[in-house]
Amino acid sequence: MSAKIRLTCMDCGQVNQFPADKAEASPVCGICGHKLNDGKVAKLDLKTLEKAAKSDDLPLLVDFWAPWCGPCRAMAPEFERAARSLSPKVRLAKIDTQSNPDATVRYNIRGIPAFILFHRGREVARLAGARPAAALEQFVAEKLALTK
Ligand code: ZN
Numbered sequence: 001m002s003a004k005i006r007l008t009c010m011d012c013g014q015v016n017q018f019p020a021d022k023a024e025a026s027p028v029c030g031i032c033g034h035k036l037n038d039g040k041v042a043k044l045d046l047k048t049l050e051k052a053a054k055s056d057d058l059p060l061l062v063d064f065w066a067p068w069c070g071p072c073r074a075m076a077p078e079f080e081r082a083a084r085s086l087s088p089k090v091r092l093a094k095i096d097t098q099s100n101p102d103a104t105v106r107y108n109i110r111g112i113p114a115f116i117l118f119h120r121g122r123e124v125a126r127l128a129g130a131r132p133a134a135a136l137e138q139f140v141a142e143k144l145a146l147t148k
């Protein structure tokens with residue numbers, strides 16, 4: 001009945017735990033007050049990404065990008081649109097691989113933009129190349145349906 005759900009704060013890295021029925025009711029971080037599930041694209045560093053990928057009970061779609069990458073910048077609004085659309089079932093975040101070069105090694109990223117979908121502590125699927133929001137949403141919906 002009172003299942004607990006874990007969500008990593010994208011701001012301070014704290015793993016928050018609360019009743020599952022609160023997960024979609026705009027929960028905030030118990031440490032810093034940052035909103036945990038507001039449909040906005042969070043910016044991650046590698047440490048927080050690893051924690052969220054491992055701990056989170058909600059699916060997480062991560063955009064590996066860099067400021068020098070034209071297609072990455074061009075599709076940023078599409079990624080933001082997908083984040084609003086998939087909220088509150090899925091959280092979307094991005095990691096700047098120029099500031100976090102270790103992330104490309106850790107997740108074996110060969111080209112950007114690249115997207116990895118994490119759920120229940122593991123990588124579910126990945127997608128390479130710029131996509132419109134609708135294609136991202138479809139990718140997430142299909143992959144999550146497969147893992148149920
Ligand atoms: Zn926090």
